[in-house]
Amino acid sequence: xxxxxxxxxxxxxxxxxxxxxxxxxxxxxxxxxxxxxxxxxxxxxxxxxxxxxxxxxxxxxxxxxxxxxxxxxxxxxxxxxxxxxxxxxxxxxxxxxxxxxxxxxxxxxxxxxxxxxxxxxxxxxxxxxxxxxxxxxxxxxxxxxxxxxxxxxxxxxxxxxxxxxxxxxxxxxxxxxxxxxxxxxxxxxxxxxxxxxxxxxxxxxxxxxxxxxxxxxxxxxxxxxxxxxxxxxxxxxxxxxxxxxxxxxxxxxxxxxxxxxxxxxxxxxxxxxxxxxxxxxxxxxxxxxxxxxxxxxxxxxxxxxxxxxxxxxxxxxxxxxxxxxxxxxxxxxxxxxxxxxxxxxxxxxxxxxxxxxxxxxxxxxxxxxxxxxxxxxxxxxxxxxxxxxxxxxxxxxxxxxxxxxxxxxxxxxxxxxxxxxxxxxxxxxxxxxxxxxxxxxxxxxxxxxxxxxxxxxxxxxxxxxxxxxxxxxxxxxxxxxxxxxxxxxxxxxxxxxxxxxxxxxxxxxxxxxxxxxxxxxxxxxxxxxxxxxxxxxxxxxxxxxxxxxxxxxxxxxxxxxxxxxxxxxxxxxxxxxxxxxxxxxxxxxxxxxxxxxxxxxxxxxxxxxxxxxxxxxxxxxxxxxxxxxxxxxxxxxxxxxxxxxxxxxxxxxxxxxxxxxxxxxxxxxxxxxxxxxxxxxxxxxxxxxxxxxxxxxxxxxxxxxxxxxxxxxxxxxxxxxxxxxxxxxxxxxxxxxxxxxxxxxxxxxxxxxxxxxxxxxxxxxxxxxxxxxxxxxxxxxxxxxxxxxxx
Numbered sequence: 119x120x121x122x123x124x125x126x127x128x129x130x131x132x133x134x135x136x137x138x139x140x141x142x143x144x145x146x147x148x149x150x151x152x153x154x155x156x157x158x159x160x161x162x163x164x165x166x167x168x169x170x171x172x173x174x175x176x177x178x179x180x181x182x183x184x185x186x187x188x189x190x191x192x193x194x195x196x197x198x199x200x201x202x203x204x205x206x207x208x209x210x211x212x213x214x215x216x217x218x219x220x221x222x223x224x225x226x227x228x229x230x231x232x233x234x235x236x237x238x239x240x241x242x243x244x245x246x247x248x249x250x251x252x253x254x255x256x257x258x259x260x261x262x263x264x265x266x267x268x269x270x271x272x273x274x275x276x277x278x279x280x281x282x283x284x285x286x287x288x289x290x291x292x293x294x295x296x297x298x299x300x301x302x303x304x305x306x307x308x309x310x311x312x313x314x315x316x317x318x319x320x321x322x323x324x325x326x327x328x329x330x331x332x333x334x335x336x337x338x339x340x341x342x343x344x345x346x347x348x349x350x351x352x353x354x355x356x357x358x359x360x361x362x363x364x365x366x367x368x369x370x371x372x373x374x375x376x377x378x379x380x381x382x383x384x385x386x387x388x389x390x391x392x393x394x395x396x397x398x399x400x401x402x403x404x405x406x407x408x409x410x411x412x413x414x415x416x417x418x419x420x421x422x423x424x425x426x427x428x429x430x431x432x433x434x435x436x437x438x439x440x441x442x443x444x445x446x447x448x449x450x451x452x453x454x455x456x457x458x459x460x461x462x463x464x465x466x467x468x469x470x471x472x473x474x475x476x477x478x479x480x481x482x483x484x485x486x487x488x489x490x491x492x493x494x495x496x497x498x499x500x501x502x503x504x505x506x507x508x509x510x511x512x513x514x515x516x517x518x519x520x521x522x523x524x525x526x527x528x529x530x531x532x533x534x535x536x537x538x539x540x541x542x543x544x545x546x547x548x549x550x551x552x553x554x555x556x557x558x559x560x561x562x563x564x565x566x567x568x569x570x571x572x573x574x575x576x577x578x579x580x581x582x583x584x585x586x587x588x589x590x591x592x593x594x595x596x597x598x599x600x601x602x603x604x605x606x607x608x609x610x611x612x613x614x615x616x617x618x619x620x621x622x623x624x625x626x627x628x629x630x631x632x633x634x635x636x637x638x639x640x641x642x643x644x645x646x647x648x649x650x651x652x653x654x655x656x657x658x659x660x661x662x663x664x665x666x667x668x669x670x671x672x673x674x675x676x677x678x679x680x681x682x683x684x685x686x687x688x689x690x691x692x693x694x695x696x697x698x699x700x701x702x703x704x705x706x707x708x709x710x711x712x713x714x715x716x717x718x719x720x721x722x723x724x725x726x727x728x729x730x731x732x733x734x735x736x737x738x739x740x741x742x743x744x745x746x747x748x749x750x751x752x753x754x755x756x757x758x759x760x761x762x763x764x765x766x767x768x769x770x771x772x773x774x775x776x777x778x779x780x781x782x783x784x785x786x787x788x789x790x791x792x793x794x795x796x797x798x799x800x801x802x803x804x805x806x807x808x809x810x811x812x813x814x815x816x817x818x819x820x821x822x823x824x825x826x827x828x829x830x831x832x833x834x835x836x837x838x839x840x841x842x843x844x845x846x847x848x849x850x851x852x853x854x855x856x857x858x859x860x861x862x863x864x865x866x867x868x869x870x871x872x873x874x875x876x877x878x879x880x881x882x883x884x885x886x887x888x889x890x891x892x893x894x895x896x897x898x899x900x901x902x903x904x905x906x907x908x909x
Contacts, residue, residue, distance in 0.1 A: 124166045126448045127156050128174045133451070135178025136459045139186060140281060144600040149175050151604050151629070155611070158623045182459045187240065187287045189280075190267045196231040197265055200862055202295045204230040205263040207242060209253045213418075214343035216350060220246045222253060223288060229265060240289035243268070244300075250343070251302065252318070254311045258303030263292040269861045271690050272656035272890020272908045275597070275697040277523070285460040314414060320556040324564040330575030333362065334567060337541070338549040340364050340415035352581050356590040357528025358537055364415040366424035366470045371542040372411045373428055375550065376404020401432040411550070420466035426450045427470070443478045447471065465523060469516050476515015477508055479614045484511070502535055509534040514610065518603040521595045525696045526725065528592045533584070537577060544573045594701035594725035597693060598637075605633030641698045645670035650772055651895040652797065652805050652830060655694055656886040656908075657686045659836065659860035659867070660714040663807060665797055667770045670699065675707045675795065675807055677718035680860055682741065687718020692725065694891075704768070705730040708757075709809030710792040711738040720745035723753055732766060734779060734793045735759040760793060762822065771899070772799045777826070778811065778819050789835065790815040796828055800899040805830035806850055808841075816843045829903050830854045830894050831881060837868020847879035854905055855881035856892055863887070 122130075130152055138145030153171055160166070196203060207224030215221055222244040229236045244259065253259070268291050270280035283289070294300060305312060318339040325331035332344030345362065353359045361367065380399040384391045390399070405428075412425040430453070431446035439445065451471065454461050461467050484507035488500040509531050513520075521527060552566030584590055598606070608630035612622045646668065653664040659680030665673040672695065679686030695701065703726055709715055716738045722728065723746065731750065737743055737757065750757065760766070762780040767773045778794035785791055792809025806828035811819070812835060819826060820843070831852035834841035836859050855876040859867040868876075868885065876883055882905070884892045890908030897904070 122156075123445075123448075124164075126445075127152070127166050127171060129448055129452045129455070131171045131174035132178035132181075133455055133462050135175035135180075136182035136455065136462045138175070138179045139182040139460075140463060141600075145175075145179075147601060147604055151608060151633070154629065155608060155626060158626050159615075178455075178459070182462075185459050187284055187289075189284055190289050191239075193267055194229075194231075194236050196229075196236075197267070198862065200264060200864070200866070201231055202262055202264055204260065205242075205244075205265060205292055206230075206258065206260045207244075209255050209257045209259065210241065211255060212253045214252065214341045216342050216345040217347065218248050218250060218343050220244075220249050220251070220343070222246075222259070223286075224259060227290065238265075238290055241287045242290040242292055243283065243288050245291065245293045246300070252315055253302055254305050254315060256306040256311075259300055260303075261294050261300035262296045262298060264295050265290055265292040266862050267291075271658065272886060273690055273694050274891065274908060276690055276693045281463070285463060310413075317414075317553065317556060320560075320563075321553050321567065324552070324556060324560065324567045326568055326571050328571060328575050329578050330571040330573070331567075333574040333578070334545060334549045334570045336362055337364070337368065337546055338414070338553050340418065340421075349578060352578065352585055355528075355585055355592055356533055356581055357530045357592065358533065358581075360469075361537065361541060363420075363466075364418055365420045365466055366427065366473075367538075368415075368546065369408055369411065369421065369424040369428055371546045372407050372550070373400075373404040374542060375547055376400050376402075376407055379403040397435050401435050404428070405432055407550075414553075419461070419464065420470070423450070423454055423461065423464075423467055424470060426453060427474070443474065447474050447478070465519075468519055472516040472519055473512040474515075476513070477511045479611065480511035480514060481507060483614065483617055505535060505539065506531060509538075518598060518606050522597050522603060525595055525597045525693050525701070526592050527595050528590070530590050533581075533590070536580070540573060540577055545570050545577070548573070592725070594692070594696065596700050597696045597698065599641075599698050601633045601637050605630045605635075609634065637698065642670075645699075647897070648770075649895055649897040649901070650770070650797070650799055650804065651893055653894075654832065654856045654858055654884075654886065654892045655691060656890050657690050657718075657858065657860075658886075659858075659863040659865070660686060660717075661709075661809075661832075661836070661858040662686070662691050662718065663832065664695070665768065665772075665774075667768055667772055669770065671704050671769050672699075672702070673705050673707065673768055673774075674703050674722070676709050676715040676809070677706070677722055678713055678715040679717060680714055680863070682713050682717065685718055685721055687721035691718050692721060695726075700727075701725060702727045703729065705732065705766070707760075707766075707774070707793060707795060708733045708737075709795070709807070710734055710788045711736045711743075712788055712810060713738070713740075713742060715809065716746075717742050720749050723749040723755065728753065728755065731755050731757045732760050732793075733757045734761075734791050736788055736791065762824075768797070770799075772797060774798070777806075777822075777824055778808075778815060780818065780822065783815075783818055785814055787812065792834075794819060799896070802896075802899065803828045804896060804903075805832065805894065806852070807832050808834040810835040810841070812838075812840045813843060816841060816846050820845055820849060826850050828852055830856060831876070833857045833868055833872065833876065835867075836863075836865075837872045837876075838865065839869040839872055842869070842872050842875065844875055847875055851879060852876075852881040854894060854903065855879075855883045856894075857883065857885040857887075859885050859887050861887040 134145045134149045207227040210223040210225050213221045224242045224244055227238040227242045268280050268283045270278050318341055321339055322335055325335055329349050335344055336342045353362055377400040380396050380403050408425050408428050412421045415421040427450040430449040431442055434442045434446050488504040548566050548570035552563045555563040612627055616622045648668055651666045655662045657679045660678040662677045663675040677687045677691045706728055738746055760776045762776055762778050764776040765773050775796045775798055779791045789810040789812050792811045794811055795807045797804045826849040828850055831850050837857045857868045873883055893906045895904045
């Protein structure tokens with residue numbers, strides 16, 4: 119390929135092979151596109167042997183497989199019983215998290231239960247809330263805890279938590295239980311980690327207790343514990359969240375400090391530049407700063423990898439080489455893949471590579487527009503346009519990854535003209551210098567750190583003001599299927615070559631266009647089939663159901679999970695709905711306002727096109743309600759109250775009948791007033807969706823005399839015994855029973871007696887804990903129901 123040396127093509131093939139360990143189809147497609155593009159774009163005498171490329175991919179696959187840690191082979195009985203155990207282990211690393219949370223990685227993990235000790239293979243992640251304690255590597259931990267295997271939500275195409283932790287050797291997770299806190303062992307003496315912790319403590323003590331102070335602590339010491347939800351929400355909504363997570367961007371800021379030190383040295387002593395050219399001097403000044411910064415930032419894997427990239431770029435500059443950006447990128451990629459091949463799955467590495475590749479490809483197209491001298495104002499304007507061009511280039515490079523992982527696009531590039539220079543030229547240099555002076559002069563360090571925090575506070579104030587005007591939109595997007603991402607990347611490369619005057623193969627452009635268009639044609643074909651489906655998503659101990667109709671119509675029933683803080687709408691429901699399809703819902707039914715059914719609804723209202731919201735007359739309170747009400751107002755949606763006897767037409771001859779609550783029904787608990795819905799088609803009762811209705815609500819349903827029969831039953835209240843009534847199961851007489859319960863949930867749902875009664879009523883029982891996402895499909899008005907599950 120033009121611009122790529124043969125060995126760089128081999129590196130890409132090796133990376134594709136490693137990627138095939140987890141995603142073989144996508145890796146095979148990427149390898150095929152690489153081979154075709156390399157063959158077409160290289161000159162006849164420069165083409166690399168196809169067999170060599172394939173062998174590199176095979177070697178990458180074998181190497182990645184050999185380096186993949188084993189998963190959990192067996193879950194101990196005490197763990198399946200959710201029994202608290204006495205946990206002990208040795209600290210590997212500790213990461214402060216926002217809102218005073220702490221995440222610790224432990225090894226040599228032992229669990230004592232009923233007098234027996236179990237040594238767990240692999241590592242364990244320990245989570246703790248509301249703590250300011252910072253353990254050091256090598257410390258021991260003893261605590262009464264609940265332990266579970268790391269488990270993924272069983273929804274295809276969503277973030278794979280289990281794989282994320284497994285490739286780091288982490289197989290288990292635990293959290294404290296009971297009133298007694300964890301017992302930490304003695305802190306190692308004389309360790310560098312202790313010096314770092316002491317420096318972090320000094321910096322934290324000198325910073326003001328403001329949002330800006332928390333931001334400076336995160337950017338200088340890698341301690342995000344003081345960041346509050348308001349700061350995280352503001353930066354996320356403006357597409358700036360990445361600027362608070364230490365990465366290659368921040369290493370670039372630190373390296374820029376080395377460049378300005380080189381400028382200062384040349385200004386103070388011009389003869390120095392005759393001996394050491396300014397680019398090499400910048401590397402010599404920047405290298406120690408980058409190493410120190412990487413050490414201070416935990417060090418996180420993303421900082422280490424960014425430092426490796428800087429190291430190779432620095433070596434190439436010291437040697438006076440050309441093609442520094444692209445060649446340094448590939449040298450770094452080769453080294454990272456050799457040392458840690460599974461890093462190819464790391465989002466931060468993928469984003470860094472894509473951003474740098476985008477800049478390398480696209481920025482040269484703009485560079486000539488910003489050259490030249492002239493008055494100071496003109497030069498400043500050109501510099502600002504250059505920053506914008508870099509942002510545009512990087513944004514286009516990471517666009518397929520952004521919309522795939524986050525399902526969103528924030529078109530707020532102009533904010534970068536203020537935010538990034540302020541961080542790079544004020545907040546970080548002042549904070550870095552203040553941290554360096556903290557052990558020597560507290561007053562000078564305090565002044566510098568306070569100034570840095572003041573600048574950060576002003577930035578956050580301005581961001582809040584701009585956000586309040588609605589000028590920082592975040593657009594939900596269709597999440598592309600993997601062929602579409604390959605097609606976009608190929609067409610982007612071909613467009614750049616064409617703009618550079620290179621003749622582009624029409625066949626190769628056709629291949630890129632086909633990869634971009636054909637997957638959507640396939641999805642449209644699927645949606646045109648005459649079938650209705652009910653999908654029970656795996657959202658843990660919560661519930662979210664999707665009714666899909668011919669023509670791509672989709673209706674959602676609930677969107678909640680077992681956490682009041684973790685948004686399952688953003689993490690699971692939204693990504694599941696936008697995989698290959700636009701962010702659009704014909705309507706949402708909210709059965710009742712409890713968090714486990716409602717907490718994800720505000721996100722969907724904010725980001726999706728939603729036709730209507732139907733409720734039982736109640737809306738959520740607390741944090742969920744605080745988000746939902748303004749979202750409804752912004753969208754112009756007025757909740758529609760439903761009661762027994764109502765029906766909502768869904769389209770394609772399908773409707774939802776409302777069976778409960780009746781107009782005269784009253785109950786104190788919101789669960790009892792849950793909407794009980796039944797999708798019907800051509801007089802056929804497809805499924806009964808009873809929300810969290812409990813005994814009095816179930817009895818009211820039975821006493822109403824309504825026909826409750828349905829082919830599929832979603833167990834009320836996740837299979838709780840408080841909703842059990844044998845007459846109810848007899849009245850429904852389902853062939854299939856679905857339970858949204860969550861793996862090893864804290865209530866033990868579904869109750870064994872309830873599950874046994876459901877089976878006795880004639881229904882096969884499917885749970886999200888055991889089967890992941892479950893899809894029931896009816897083909898045609900008279901077709902049999904077909905059940906498909908992930909596991």
